[in-house]
Amino acid sequence: MGGKKPGTIPTAHEILYENRFLIFLLSIILLLLAFPLADQAGYGESVLKLPFTLVIFSGIHAMQRNRVILVLGIIIGIPAIVARWIVSDLPFNSSELYVLIFSILFFSLLCLFILSRVLGEDRITRDTIFGAIGIYLCLGITWALSYQFVEILIRGALSNVPNETAYVYFSFVTLTTLGYGDITPLIPVTESMAIFEAVIGQLYLAILIARLVSSLKR
Numbered sequence: 001m002g003g004k005k006p007g008t009i010p011t012a013h014e015i016l017y018e019n020r021f022l023i024f025l026l027s028i029i030l031l032l033l034a035f036p037l038a039d040q041a042g043y044g045e046s047v048l049k050l051p052f053t054l055v056i057f058s059g060i061h062a063m064q065r066n067r068v069i070l071v072l073g074i075i076i077g078i079p080a081i082v083a084r085w086i087v088s089d090l091p092f093n094s095s096e097l098y099v100l101i102f103s104i105l106f107f108s109l110l111c112l113f114i115l116s117r118v119l120g121e122d123r124i125t126r127d128t129i130f131g132a133i134g135i136y137l138c139l140g141i142t143w144a145l146s147y148q149f150v151e152i153l154i155r156g157a158l159s160n161v162p163n164e165t166a167y168v169y170f171s172f173v174t175l176t177t178l179g180y181g182d183i184t185p186l187i188p189v190t191e192s193m194a195i196f197e198a199v200i201g202q203l204y205l206a207i208l209i210a211r212l213v214s215s216l217k218r
Contacts, residue, residue: 020062021114021131027054028137035165048164052084052103059110062117062131069113076106100149107142111135119211132208136175139204143197144171150189157190158183175201 016023031051038047056077063070080102083095118131144167151157151167160183161167170183174197185191 016061017064019127019130020058021127021134024055024058024062024114025130025134025137027051027058028134028141031055031141032137032168035168038164049085053081056081056106059106062110063113066113069109072109073106073113076102076109080106097149097152100145100152104142104145104149107138107145111138111142114138119207124212136201136204139197139200140172140175141168143175143193144168146193147171147190150193154187154189157185157187159186160184171197174198177201 010018031048031054034048034051060070060073060077063073080099083099083102114131114135118128118135121128147158147170148164148167151161158167158170161170166183173180173183174194177198185194
C-alpha cells in the first residue's frame with residue numbers, strides 16, 4: 001500500500017507541501033499590504049522586494065509536484081526576482097518594463113496552475129480553499145501589473161494614477177465590479193482590459209461556487 005501509515009509523523013517538507021496554498025495566500029496578502037507602505041509611508045520600491053520574492057518562492061514551492069510547470073516557474077520566476085531587486089534600480093527607462101514582463105508572465109502561469117489544481121482536486125480541503133482565495137488575489141495583482149505595463153508604454157492609458165498602489169486599487173475595484181469611477185481607462189486597450197477583468201472576476205466566482213457545490217454533493 002502506498003499510503004502513509006497511521007501514526008506516522010509528517011516531515012517538515014510534507015507539512016509545507018500540504019499547506020502550500022496557505023503559504024502562497026499569506027505571502028500574497030503580505031504583498032498587498034506592502035503596496036500602500038511603499039507609496040504612502042515613503043519607503044519606496046525597497047519595501048516591495050521582500051514580499052514579492054516570498055510570493056515567487058511560495059508559488060514555485062506550490063509547483064514542485066509538476067516538473068514541467070516547475071521548470072517554467074523557475075525560468076520565469078528567478079528573472080522576475082532579479083529584475084525586482086537589481087534591474088528596477090538601474091537608471092534606464094526600460095528597466096521597469098523588464099520587472100513587469102517577467103512578473104506578469106509568472107503570475108499568469110501561477111494563476112493557471114493553481115486553478116487547475118483547485119478544480120482538479122477530488123475533494124475540497126482547507127488548503128484547496130486557501131488556493132481558491134489566492135487565485136482571486138493573484139488575478140487582481142496580475143491585472144494591476146498589466147495596467148502598469150500599458151501605462152508605461154502608452155502614457156495616459158488610465159486617469160488619476162499617482163503611484164503603484166493606484167494600479168492595484170483600480171484592478172481590484174474592476175475585478176470585484178465595484179466601479180467607483182475615480183480611476184478610469186482612457187484608451188481602447190485599457191477599456192478592453194477592464195472589461196475582460198470584470199468578466200473573468202465574475203466567471204471565476206461562479207465557477208468556484210459551482211465547483212464547491214458539486215463537491216459537497218458527492
